[in-house]
Amino acid sequence: MSLRYALMALLTVEPMTGYDLHKQFESSVGHVWHAPDSQIYPELKRMEASGLLEGEDIPWGPRGKKRQYHLTDLGLADFQHWMAQDLEYARTRDPAHLKAAYLEWASPDAARAHFENHAAYHRQLRDRWLQTVADIQQGRSPMLARRLSNSPAEQHDAIIAFKAFTYEGLLDRAEAEINWAHRGLKLIERLYPAGEVP
Secondary structure (H helix, E strand, C coil): CHHHHHHHHHHCCCCEEHHHHHHHHHHCHHHCCCCCHHHHHHHHHHHHHCCCEEEEEEEECCCEEEEEEEECHHHHHHHHHHHHCCCCCCCCCCHHHHHHCCHHHCCHHHHHHHHHHHHHHHHHHHHHHHHHHHHHHCCCCHHHHHHHHCCCHHHHHHHHHHHHHHHHHHHHHHHHHHHHHHHHHHHHHHHCHHHCCC
């Protein structure tokens, strides 16, 4: 169901086609809720069928058409209801930490590579979140600019603050994973001095 509300969040900005939603999904809410277009398009059809969205065919190219969606009153009410509810947390699925729990089965080199790769991956995320926070705070986010242009001025400070705060949380998470990976590398050094195999 979170995909549904992620799509609704984007549609609170302005009406969009499925293609536009997929593109914006990748550059905004996709950072906190991943979904391929193979999930997005069927969900849009389900939402339209249930009255949460209304779609209209608009011209595309010389003779083509594409479907543009906007939230209905029912859809907006459903989104606001979801925002007011307590969150149900999903059970954890974390392959990196699962694998780390059994690294005694790996060679020291493989165990070391696991933590090095984990740190490298989260450094990339950290750099992306740093850039995203800077873009939000300095007004360089196109999607945020559109949201602000379609929102009352008295909401602008809250809109910017909540977006930045969300990515700061992702930044904190990336830093924590980098630190965990560095502790893992120290553990490998302690358990296998000079790469010794037990």
